[in-house]
Amino acid sequence: DASAKVIDGKSVAKQIREEIAAEVSRMKDEIxxxxxxxxxxxxxxxxxxxxxxxxxxxxxxxxxxxxxxxxxxxxxxxxxxxxxxxxxxxxxxxxxxxxxxxxxxxxxxxxxxxxxxxxDVDGFHPLNIGRLAMRGREPLFVPCTPKGCIELLHRYGVEIKGKRAVVIGRSNIVGMPAALLLQREDATVSIVHSRTKNPEEITRQADIIISAVGQPNMVRGSWIKPGAVIIDVGINPVEDATSPRGYRLVGDICYEEACKIASAITPVPGGVGPMTIAMLLSNTLSAAKRAYNLQ
Amino acid sequence: DASAKVIDGKSVAKQIREEIAAEVSRMKDEIxxxxxxxxxxxxxxxxxxxxxxxxxxxxxxxxxxxxxxxxxxxxxxxxxxxxxxxxxxxxxxxxxxxxxxxxxxxxxxxxxxxxxxxxDVDGFHPLNIGRLAMRGREPLFVPCTPKGCIELLHRYGVEIKGKRAVVIGRSNIVGMPAALLLQREDATVSIVHSRTKNPEEITRQADIIISAVGQPNMVRGSWIKPGAVIIDVGINPVEDATSPRGYRLVGDICYEEACKIASAITPVPGGVGPMTIAMLLSNTLSAAKRAYNLQ
Ligand SMILES: NC(=O)C1=CN([C@@H]2O[C@H](COP(=O)(O)OP(=O)(O)OC[C@H]3O[C@@H](n4cnc5c(N)ncnc54)[C@H](OP(=O)(O)O)[C@@H]3O)[C@@H](O)[C@H]2O)C=CC1
Ligand SMILES: NC(=O)C1=CN([C@@H]2O[C@H](COP(=O)(O)OP(=O)(O)OC[C@H]3O[C@@H](n4cnc5c(N)ncnc54)[C@H](OP(=O)(O)O)[C@@H]3O)[C@@H](O)[C@H]2O)C=CC1
Missing domain, CATH: 3.40.50.10860 (Leucine Dehydrogenase, chain A, domain 1)
Structure with a gap:
């Protein structure tokens, strides 16, 4: 009885790579x-x-x-x-x-x-993060993983403006910039971290959840508001005797429970992971365009 | 039946200025x-x-x-x-x-x-804001008004770590850096702004409220959790025929209602206002010390 739409990062990433390939060849032709x-x-x-x-x-x-x-x-x-x-x-x-x-x-x-x-195509320079945080400033590059998360929301037509968003995790490379990006798009953002006392209660208020924690299956069904959209950045190995490698990868979100409650969710693997590399290519293309004042 | 403690920014600012004066004269004597x-x-x-x-x-x-x-x-x-x-x-x-x-x-x-x-004693440079946002980085200067807000919480012994904090307003000079500062001190932070759909409901969850909106008396008693601590940055002129100037200044918080529900609150004027200038002096002193590798 899973009802959530699967946000297929792998296929979106493929599409983005095709778009980038077309741009790269146009650039080569033109200049x-x-x-x-x-x-x-x-x-x-x-x-x-x-x-x-x-x-x-x-x-x-x-x-x-x-x-x-x-x-x-x-x-x-x-x-x-x-x-x-x-x-x-x-x-x-x-x-x-x-x-x-x-x-x-x-x-x-x-x-x-x-x-x-x-x-700096990773977008980790503090000057870049500062511009990301500030209204009226534009970062040169948006860090790849959080950029991939937002791109997934965009490509699946998820409205961000005015929505409650909860970001779980606040690392410099994922959680914090993801929160800044949601905020730039006029979500009302709360950030949950390891010192948060009632993460379940806060997360349950969210229309959009982005989780970047690194704890397998931490976010249970009871944490999720019916109809929420979930972006699961976590990539966590858990023991699995049935797998040839002895382990498999799971996210921060308990997928089996979440897919019955959320309206849409990224799988792990095949969700945010492929988007990160696609965004790296996108940032590299932008850097080259900028160097030649294209577009 | 007001029960909230008044957070007396004027007297804290005076004390800080005395501390700064002592440091300035020590610096003059020593180097x-x-x-x-x-x-x-x-x-x-x-x-x-x-x-x-x-x-x-x-x-x-x-x-x-x-x-x-x-x-x-x-x-x-x-x-x-x-x-x-x-x-x-x-x-x-x-x-x-x-x-x-x-x-x-x-x-x-x-x-x-x-x-x-x-x-840059105002601390508005994006490189500085970026460092403020990033874990493991230190800003050269913390913007004066939000620094004053946090200093008031510290001097009144308000615990921040693990508390729910709501910042109302997200300007580059007050709201946004205030949220980053609370987050650095391990509060669980939510940011409310003009596109937020249910500001009252979210604000009522906060143990600590910092408001920097510019709307007189916007935050009513019903928005406040009993026992919350309130820092009111707003400085808003409202008509007042009984005042010789024809107006008086009020904050974003409806003080008469809030002081019956909150455990502590800054008045307007005499709350955050005097702290802003004290923090400017503090940042200038730090800049001079840093230039001579003092302390
Ligand atoms: N799909 C992709 O391309 C990528 C995936 N990842 C994956 O995303 C996950 C996070 O990565 P990263 O951001 O680098 O990790 P970090 O370890 O740097 O940050 C983890 C964050 O989660 C918070 N946290 C830890 N435990 C809890 C808890 N019990 N409740 C709430 N918050 C908690 C931490 O809080 P605090 O700050 O208080 O310590 C911290 O902010 C990992 O699984 C990683 O493998 C990462 C990068 C790219
Ligand atoms: N005590 C002191 O020393 C200082 C006091 N102030 C005072 O603080 C107040 C804010 O100043 P400043 O930050 O510069 O102001 P800005 O006008 O730059 O920012 C106001 C913020 O409030 C938000 N906002 C506006 N209306 C609403 C609403 N109805 N509900 C929720 N949020 C709302 C805006 O949201 P959005 O981003 O969506 O537009 C914006 O983020 C002013 O009264 C100012 O005079 C300012 C500096 C120093």
């Missing part, structure tokens, strides 16, 4: 420029290597050039800064991404701040 | 430096002239040097930028303030962005 994304990977984390590989593949699939610098785990901060500085100055690179986490001997803030704001 | 605040006033608005005069007087009262440039209404943007640039380079100036509003032929954003971030 002979191909957008370029540079990724800096430090160390040998397997998951990070996978993410970087996926990003490169996604670039290829839409015709964006990808560049990579892979530095050893024991590199100095200065070596990373040098790599960034090279890409900052390289006119064929329009977006720069430092794959996190960095080795623990490096100060993340120093490294991220070194990316020139015009190429 | 021979006197903090300096520069104010740029453009045009002949009477209210702006009054604000600037009050700020200069407040500086004098604590031993901070004040500098002023007063430019005519028909100045060019470039002339204002030149004045800012002069103060940016002047080592005896530690804080720079551009009195708003500017004449309509100037672009506020261009002018405010010209103030070097180390001297």
């Amino acid at each position: 002979g420029v191909v957008p370029g994304l540079a990724v800096i990977l430090v160390g040998d984390r397997k998951d990070s290597a996978t993410y970087v590989r996926n990003k490169k593949k996604a670039c290829e699939s839409v015709g964006i050039n990808s560049f990579e610098v892979h530095l050893p785990e024991d590199s100095s901060e200065q070596e990373v800064l040098n790599a960034i500085s090279g890409f900052n100055d390289d006119p064929s690179v329009h977006g720069i991404l430092v794959q996190l986490p960095l080795p623990s001997h490096m100060k993340e803030q120093n490294i991220l701040n070194a990316v020139t704001i015009e190429k | 021979g430096v006197v903090p300096g605040l520069a104010v740029i006033l453009v045009g002949d608005r009477k209210d702006s002239a009054t604000y600037v005069r009050n700020k200069k007087k407040a500086c004098e009262s604590v031993g901070i040097n004040s500098f002023e440039v007063h430019l005519p209404e028909d100045s060019s943007e470039q002339e204002v930028l030149n004045a800012i640039s002069g103060f940016n380079d002047d080592p005896s100036v530690h804080g720079i303030l551009v009195q708003l509003p500017l004449p309509s032929h100037m672009k506020e954003q261009n002018i405010l962005n010209a103030v070097t971030i180390e001297k």
Whole structure:
């Protein structure tokens, strides 16, 4: 008796990638420029290597050039800064991404701040976040995951203005910018976090829920107002003996309960995940367009 | 039958000014430096002239040097930028303030962005707002009015962590940064604005209300949870034939009703107003200390 519409991030992301591919080829035809994304990977984390590989593949699939610098785990901060500085100055690179986490001997803030704001396609620079928070200012880039969440709401025709929205989680990369984006679109936003005393009661008031917590199945059916729209950012491995890998991925939302109460919900996987990479491509395209004053 | 404690901004501000005066004189004794605040006033608005005069007087009262440039209404943007640039380079100036509003032929954003971030004692620079929004980052300056609100909560021993807070209004200079500050202190924050559909219902859930709307007596007794703490930023003139000026100032909160329900409330005037100037002095002192690596 599931009644919620499934918000199909995978297919929306595919559509967006097709749109981007068309724009990229138009740009190449019209001014002979191909957008370029540079990724800096430090160390040998397997998951990070996978993410970087996926990003490169996604670039290829839409015709964006990808560049990579892979530095050893024991590199100095200065070596990373040098790599960034090279890409900052390289006119064929329009977006720069430092794959996190960095080795623990490096100060993340120093490294991220070194990316020139015009190429900061992650949108994590504080100047960018400040513009996102301020009325009348425009960020250069909207951080990819929260941008993907809002894009899903838009593409599924979910009205945001005047609605109650609850964002669960307030990280710099997902929860906080997601709340700012909903607020820019005139939702009435409440932010729930680990110090919130009655998360269930507050969440139950929401017409729109965006959850970015990292707790498998935390949000139960009883937390959800009938008819609410749910965007589940969480990606959490849980043990599963029936799966060949021994685990499977679930969101922050208890999907089986939620899909009976919500009017629409993103699955995990196949919801927000594919949108994040699509938004990275979109930000890289925007950066290239901006560099040439297009559109 | 008023039972709410009055949060006496006037007396707290006085105490803070005494603390600042002591610090200023210690600084002068120890390193021979006197903090300096520069104010740029453009045009002949009477209210702006009054604000600037009050700020200069407040500086004098604590031993901070004040500098002023007063430019005519028909100045060019470039002339204002030149004045800012002069103060940016002047080592005896530690804080720079551009009195708003500017004449309509100037672009506020261009002018405010010209103030070097180390001297932006208003804290309105987007880089600063971004740092305020981000966990693990520290703003150089916290905007004066919201800083004054939180300081009142602190000095009256109001616990913020884990409490429900509602901020009514989301302007760049008051509401939005106030919400970010409450969030930094682990309140669960909701932001109410002109597009919010059920402001009364949401506000009634708050343990702490900060209102910065500009609507006289908008928040009625029925909006308030018994025992809530109320910070009323609003300063609204209402007609009053019994007053010699023909009007008097009231807040956004209907004080007569609120004081019977809240546990503590700021009066208008004499609440947040005096705190704003005290925080400007505090930010100027911090700027000077930072310039000399003190404390
Ligand atoms: N789909 C995608 O592309 C992406 C998915 N993710 C996934 O999203 C999730 C969140 O990621 P991220 O934002 O980086 O995580 P963080 O760990 O940085 O932030 C988690 C947030 O959740 C809050 N929180 C933790 N426990 C609770 C609780 N019991 N109740 C309410 N709030 C709680 C924390 O509160 P506090 O601030 O008080 O500590 C914090 O704000 C993860 O599962 C991650 O894998 C992340 C990025 C991209
Ligand atoms: N004590 C002090 O030192 C200071 C006092 N003030 C006073 O504080 C008040 C607010 O100032 P400021 O922030 O600059 O004002 P702005 O006009 O810039 O912002 C007002 C905010 O209130 C919201 N709002 C307007 N009407 C309603 C409504 N009916 N219900 C809910 N929200 C509403 C607006 O929403 P939306 O964004 O949707 O338009 C907006 O976010 C004023 O009275 C001002 O005089 C200001 C600065 C310093």
